[in-house]
Amino acid sequence: MTEQRERRVGAERAPHxxxxxxxHLVGRRAEVVIVSSSAAEGxxxxxxxxxxxxxLERRGLRVGVHVVPDGPEVLALLRELTARSDSAxxxxxxxxxxxxGLNSDDVTPEATARVVQRESxxxxxxxxxxxxxxxTTAVMSRGVAGQLDRTFxxxxxxxxxxxxxxxxxxxxxxDHISAQLEDVHGHGEDRSVTRSxxxxxxxxxGSAPAAASSGTAAPVSPAVTAAADDAAxxxxxxxxxxxxxxxxxxxxxxxxxxxxxxxxxxxxxxxxTAAPGADGTGTVLHAGIGTEPLDRELAHARVSHPGCxxxxxxxxxxxxxxxxxxxxxxxxxxxxxxxxxxxTEVVRGIAREHPGIRVWAAHRxxxxxxxxxxxxxxxxxxxxxxxxxxxxxxxxxxxxRVPIWKRQDxxxxxxxxxxxxx
Numbered sequence: 001m002t003e004q005r006e007r008r009v010g011a012e013r014a015p016h017x018x019x020x021x022x023x024h025l026v027g028r029r030a031e032v033v034i035v036s037s038s039a040a041e042g043x044x045x046x047x048x049x050x051x052x053x054x055x056l057e058r059r060g061l062r063v064g065v066h067v068v069p070d071g072p073e074v075l076a077l078l079r080e081l082t083a084r085s086d087s088a089x090x091x092x093x094x095x096x097x098x099x100x101g102l103n104s105d106d107v108t109p110e111a112t113a114r115v116v117q118r119e120s121x122x123x124x125x126x127x128x129x130x131x132x133x134x135x136t137t138a139v140m141s142r143g144v145a146g147q148l149d150r151t152f153x154x155x156x157x158x159x160x161x162x163x164x165x166x167x168x169x170x171x172x173x174x175d176h177i178s179a180q181l182e183d184v185h186g187h188g189e190d191r192s193v194t195r196s197x198x199x200x201x202x203x204x205x206g207s208a209p210a211a212a213s214s215g216t217a218a219p220v221s222p223a224v225t226a227a228a229d230d231a232a233x234x235x236x237x238x239x240x241x242x243x244x245x246x247x248x249x250x251x252x253x254x255x256x257x258x259x260x261x262x263x264x265x266x267x268x269x270x271x272x273t274a275a276p277g278a279d280g281t282g283t284v285l286h287a288g289i290g291t292e293p294l295d296r297e298l299a300h301a302r303v304s305h306p307g308c309x310x311x312x313x314x315x316x317x318x319x320x321x322x323x324x325x326x327x328x329x330x331x332x333x334x335x336x337x338x339x340x341x342x343x344t345e346v347v348r349g350i351a352r353e354h355p356g357i358r359v360w361a362a363h364r365x366x367x368x369x370x371x372x373x374x375x376x377x378x379x380x381x382x383x384x385x386x387x388x389x390x391x392x393x394x395x396x397x398x399x400x401r402v403p404i405w406k407r408q409d410x411x412x413x414x415x416x417x418x419x420x421x422x
Contacts, residue, residue, distance in 0.1 A: 024178035026060035028092035031081045035099035035108050036158060037069040048097040048156075048163045055167050059174060061092070070099050075111035078153070079297070082115055085151035092178050094151060095166075098158030100141045108155050109142040114295060116146030116153055123154060123169070130165040131157070138162075150181045282351030282390075283358045287344045289335055289404070291366045299378035303358040308380035310387040314395050316375030318368050322418075327411040333365040333374060336403035346397045354390040357381045361394060363404060 032052045038044035049065040056063045068077050074096075084090040099108030113119075123145035131138025141162075143155035156166035285302045296315050304311055320328050347361050358380040368374055377394055381387035409415045 024175050024182060024184070025092070028061055028178060029090075030056045030061040030063050030093040030095065031091045032056070032063060032065045033074070033077060033081070033094065033096040034065065034067045035070055035074055035096055036067065037071075037105070039067050040069040047160055048158065051160060051163055052095060052097065052167070055171070056093070056095075059171075070103070070105040071107060074099060074108050075114060078111055078115045082148050082151050082153070086149040088150075090149070090151050092151060092181065093174070094153045095156060095170075096154070097156045097163055100143045100155050100157055102140060102142075106142075109144045112144040112146070112153055112155055114298070116144065116148050119144060119146035120152075120154075121145075123173075126169045127156070127166055130169050131162060134161065134165070147181065152177050152181060281348075282354050282356060284344075284347050284351050285358060286360045286362060287347035288361075289340050289343055289363045289365060289402075291364065294362055294364050294373045294376040296373065296376055296378075299360045299362070299376045302360045303378045303380035305358055305380055307382065308358060308387075309382055310384040311378065311380045312384070312387040312391040313379075314375070314377040314391055315373045316395075317373050318370050320370045322408060325410070328370065329409050329411045330367060330369045331374070331409070332367045332407045333363075333404055334406070335363075335365045339363075339403050342402050343398065346401055347394065350390055350394045350397070353393075354381070354386060357386065357390050359390065359394065361398065363398065363402065365404065 032049055034046050034049045036044065036046065039046040046065075046067055049067065053063045053065055066077060066081075068074055078094065078096075081091060081094055096108055096112065099106045124143055127143065127145075128138055128141070131141070138157075141155075141157055143157070145152070145154040147153075154166070154170065156163050286299075294315075296313060300311055300313055318328070318331050320326065322328055343361070343363065347359060351357060351359055360378045361376070363375050364373065375395070375398065377391055377398075379387050379391040379394065381390065406418050407415050408418060
């Protein structure tokens with residue numbers, strides 16, 4: 001009797017729109033970034049961009065293709081493309097091809113890691129495994145996949161074979177990724193329930209739904225095959241621009257899943273959208289200590305919010321003199337094992353004292369050269385006075401309370417220790 005009721009309820013409703021095909025893809029934007037110095041210089045033809053464009057357009061996305069040389073231009077372009085990732089105007093996907101290998105100018109993974117908030121290592125595991133089916137060099141790729149607000153970024157290899165592998169892995173996931181970025185919680189729900197228009201009815205024990213795993217792989221969408229065929233016909237006879245297919249799951253050392261140094265506070269799951277804490281305190285978006293270079297623009301972007309009319313920042317930059325003595329060549333910061341906990345408590349204390357602010361703070365340790373930033377603090381508030389006050393107080397307390405000391409190196413070979421008596 002129970003089984004009959006479940007089948008009747010399921011049969012009476014039309015499919016939910018969140019369960020139909022490419023509902024969460026149609027009309028959204030996708031940006032393809034081809035990282036190839038030779039293609040950017042015009043000495044070789046880009047054969048991966050057309051392949052990706054055809055595939056994504058067949059899924060209903062509006063596609064832009066950009067070609068940049070290997071090197072710092074990659075990070076600049078990724079930041080430009082994701083500048084509005086927290087709104088509907090931003091791209092839903094940014095897919096790169098190239099620059100993931102071991103050459104000195106292969107910096108696509110590093111650039112992507114500096115942009116994403118949360119990495120998706122499972123995607124890279126799948127890409128790596130797919131590539132290994134064809135070539136052992138797949139393990140040489142260092143690609144990154146992850147999320148920035150409503151935008152998903154993923155690095156593919158620079159070869160057409162690697163791109164085709166990436167399309168095969170990503171094709172059945174695109175709509176589901178897009179739905180989750182839109183916070184659609186019912187999309188692809190647990191197979192243990194059958195949905196009706198107004199209720200969720202448990203499936204009877206032992207009666208697994210038809211979609212249960214059968215031990216066979218999901219078929220590749222016709223869009224992938226069609227895209228590959230179309231691009232192959234268009235570009236037949238030309239050589240590949242990029243290197244061999246390569247994939248990797250490594251995350252940049254010393255970084256948390258949001259692309260920041262260790263110590264991220266979990267108070268705000270999604271920068272740019274988190275409201276002040278329920279207990280009336282401010283929102284701590286990040287409080288950490290690490291060895292990675294600090295990014296002032298990242299800190300400001302994290303604290304920005306439509307409800308905040310002021311964003312104030314502080315950058316503690318290494319200078320070439322100290323205490324009247326010239327010739328400082330660099331500093332080396334060392335932290336006590338308790339420094340991370342103290343840093344977190346200091347930042348949270350400022351947030352408690354200034355309800356409504358949004359704060360991000362990070363201190364770098366290790367060897368730093370003149371001109372590099374050792375401390376980045378960003379505070380957003382409704383009004384400038386509170387933002388200035390909170391930022392100044394936080395910087396002072398970090399310097400007073402967090403157990404970090406430094407060795408100053410001079411060009412004449414001498415050095416001094418600072419903060420050892422703190």
